[in-house]
Amino acid sequence: MFDYLTFDYFFDVNQRIYYGYVMMAFFIAFVFFRKSLKKQFSREVLWHKSARLDYLYFIVSGVLKVAIILPLLIGVNEVTLWVVLRLNEYFGYISRIRVSKEILLLSYTLVLFAVSDLSRYWLHRLMHSVPILWRFHRVHHSAEVLNPLTFYRVHPLENILFGLRYVLVTGVITAIYIYFFGAGIRAVEFLGANILVFVFSMIGSNLRHSHIPLSYGVKLEKWFISPLQHQLHHTKIYTHRNFGSYLAIWDRWFGTLTLGKAKSSKILDFGLPIKERERVTHSLLGAFLNPFIKGIKL
Amino acid sequence: MIQKLAKSTLLGVVLFFGGCGGDNAYDGTNLVGGNPSSVQGDVLASIQKNILLNNATTLVENLNEVQSTLNSFEQNLSSAEVQSLQSDFVNIIENWKKVEAIYVASEYDSALRTMPINMDFFNKGKNFDVATNIDYVLGLNGSLQTAQVKKTTKTVTGIEYLLFANQASIEEMKALINQDSQKRLEIMKLAVANVYDNALLIQAFYKEDVKFISNVEDTLNILVNTLVQSTFDLRELRIGEAAGFIFKTKDDPKAERLEYFRSKKSLEAIKAILLAHQEVMGQQSFENLASFASSNGADAVVKKIQANLSNALAIVGEFSTPLQNGITPASVDTKIKRLYDEITDLQKNYFESLINALELTPDIIEADGD
CATH class of the missing domain: 1.20.120 (Four Helix Bundle (Hemerythrin (Met), subunit A))
Structure with missing residues (x-):
């Protein structure tokens, strides 16, 4: 029963809103963005209809995820085992390559992080460019004010797609590593989270969905997606730019990067893109059903 | 700005982790499920003692017995003696296979890394024909040229050929062993002694090693x-x-x-x-x-x-x-x-x-x- 309570998320280091990450985000905002922090905690943002939907959505979708979505998803172990057996079947068993434990863990951590980030980029981009997928992803982009819980304002079908992506990427990468290097594969972790995910989460992942315009500067933003760059992604003008999660190299290589610094002076106007301007009611039912039935308002 | 950010972040990290209790201490994952903290070193010590060392010791004892038997022969071998040697060989391969199946010494001691390859030519030394090598040396006139069977006499496969030839009957085998001043028996002694020496090294490793349980x-x-x-x-x-x-x-x-x-x-x-x-x-x-x-x-x-x-x-x-x-x-x-x-x-x-x-x-x- 306790699993169904999304309250758990605050104490799970693998969750975006783990209390440590939130505290760090608050800390950064408090030190550098006092004015923006005031806005973030203003009634106008905190009690906006969009924000109220985020709070409700967070609770309801958390229950849905545990009750319906996760049981539907095939496990990473099953994918890993299936791929390991197929690799052995088609390419033959090979005596494992001996490398030092440090190199093995470090390379697995980096490869898993990079491939996972790349796959997130492409799935995210597809959510924008394939009309049927965009219908579902619009739920996330319909947010008109941002807060860390907006991260969870994602249609259940999108949850399933991202869950499958995770299972496939982790399963295939792990299987390839087992095939070549045998047992002993694991990512370098800190407090139970992938060290790289942990580091990025500590330096402001929660500010991505906020009104705190933290930029990393022109040079760094070519390599890493800053909170400001993701905020631009949520604006009505730059909706179809900056699809990356942690790394900006995918956006740069595939021509969708917009730097945050240059645009930071502009007012961030969040919501659906201008072309699709429509009255959003921010209802829970609308968020769930609008992608299926056009007549129901988002 | 960047300096200020770095300092503040560092302070934040220190404050944050200062508040983390021991519950968050992460000590890795173990291989076969579960919580590594429940691992007892004595499980590994038990595996080392009851399996790895025990099998190596049995192999050493086997080989020691065969060595004694081989050295006890003073005249031509009888059919019963040939048959007995062949039975001893079955014990050797049974114990060697047990040692080889769970051979972990190579992971801890580089000197022992190639031991299974040295001791067992099956599928690892296909470019080298043990039978041809032994037959060649046996066919040479004069005293036994042991240097020419150096590679062969390190192997269990070599012992097999010396004791069974190409599926020879007991009588045929007896004849082969007793001919040419028992040259075949001499090579056999050499091979068993070599394999015994290697088995001793493996046994010594499992007896003294502490890395396995560490x-x-x-x-x-x-x-x-x-x-x-x-x-x-x-x-x-x-x-x-x-x-x-x-x-x-x-x-x-x-x-x-x-x-x-x-x-x-x-x-x-x-x-x-x-x-x-x-x-x-x-x-x-x-x-x-x-x-x-x-x-x-x-x-x-x-x-x-x-x-x-x-x-x-x-x-x-x-x-x-x-x-x-x-x-x-x-x-x-x-x-x-x-x-x-x-x-x-x-x-x-x-x-x-x-x-x-x-x-x-x-x-x-x-x-x-x-």
């Missing part, structure tokens, strides 16, 4: 890797290749490819390997990998592995004739296919245990968009 996570990884590799060797090289089940020899069964074709003892070797796996993964009177894994949440897969081993040993028990009798160019005994399939399943379950231990649970953060 790093639980690494040792568990090594053990599982060794079991997986051994299962592969058993399935592909010792059964599949001869029976024509693998890609390389598909539909081309040839009994000559079996490991102990000359002595017709391939089945005994297979049984010894399975018994070695059972020592590690079966229910035993001492603590082993199975008892450890079961008590750490991997009971289901352990039971599947135990069933595989029992089934495979039961199939081995069904054979009333040497394995090679079941392999002809025209057909392969269905029992061999069943054995092959059971070992395939065993390998799959080893992989499953290995993967389960990685604790790759569905990660909800990855199931959300951005």
Whole structure:
């Protein structure tokens, strides 16, 4: 029963809103963005209809995820085992390559992080460019004010797609590593989270969905997606730019990067893109059903 | 600005982790499921003592006995003595296979890394023909040129050829051993002494080593890797290749490819390997990998592995004739296919245990968009 309570998320280091990450985000905002922090905690943002939907959505979708979505998803172990057996079947068993434990863990951590980030980029981009997928992803982009819980304002079908992506990427990468290097594969972790995910989460992942315009500067933003760059992604003008999660190299290589610094002076106007301007009611039912039935308002 | 950010972040990190309790201390994952904190070093000590050292010691004792027997011969050998030597050889291969199946010494001592290759030419020294080498030396006039059989006399395969030739009968073998001033017997003494010396090194390592029990996570990884590799060797090289089940020899069964074709003892070797796996993964009177894994949440897969081993040993028990009798160019005994399939399943379950231990649970953060 306790699993169904999304309250758990605050104490799970693998969750975006783990209390440590939130505290760090608050800390950064408090030190550098006092004015923006005031806005973030203003009634106008905190009690906006969009924000109220985020709070409700967070609770309801958390229950849905545990009750319906996760049981539907095939496990990473099953994918890993299936791929390991197929690799052995088609390419033959090979005596494992001996490398030092440090190199093995470090390379697995980096490869898993990079491939996972790349796959997130492409799935995210597809959510924008394939009309049927965009219908579902619009739920996330319909947010008109941002807060860390907006991260969870994602249609259940999108949850399933991202869950499958995770299972496939982790399963295939792990299987390839087992095939070549045998047992002993694991990512370098800190407090139970992938060290790289942990580091990025500590330096402001929660500010991505906020009104705190933290930029990393022109040079760094070519390599890493800053909170400001993701905020631009949520604006009505730059909706179809900056699809990356942690790394900006995918956006740069595939021509969708917009730097945050240059645009930071502009007012961030969040919501659906201008072309699709429509009255959003921010209802829970609308968020769930609008992608299926056009007549129901988002 | 950047300096200020760095300082503030550092302070924040310190404050944040200063508040983290011991509950958050992460100490890695173990291999076969469960919580590494419950790992007891004595499980590994038990494996080292009851399996690794015990098997190596038995091999050393075997070889010592054979050495004594060989040195006791003062005149031509009788048929009974030849037969007795051949029985001793079965003991040697049974114990050697047990040592080889769970050979982990190579992971800890680089000097022992190539030991199995030195001691066993099967499928590892195909470019070198033991029989040709021995026959060549035996055919030379004059006293025995031991330097020319240096490589051969390090191997169990060499001992096999010296004792069985090409499936010679007892009488034929007796004649071969007794001819030419018992040159064959001299080479045999040399080979047994060499293998004995190597077995002593392995025994000494397992007796004195402390690395095996010092790093639980690494040792568990090594053990599982060794079991997986051994299962592969058993399935592909010792059964599949001869029976024509693998890609390389598909539909081309040839009994000559079996490991102990000359002595017709391939089945005994297979049984010894399975018994070695059972020592590690079966229910035993001492603590082993199975008892450890079961008590750490991997009971289901352990039971599947135990069933595989029992089934495979039961199939081995069904054979009333040497394995090679079941392999002809025209057909392969269905029992061999069943054995092959059971070992395939065993390998799959080893992989499953290995993967389960990685604790790759569905990660909800990855199931959300951005």
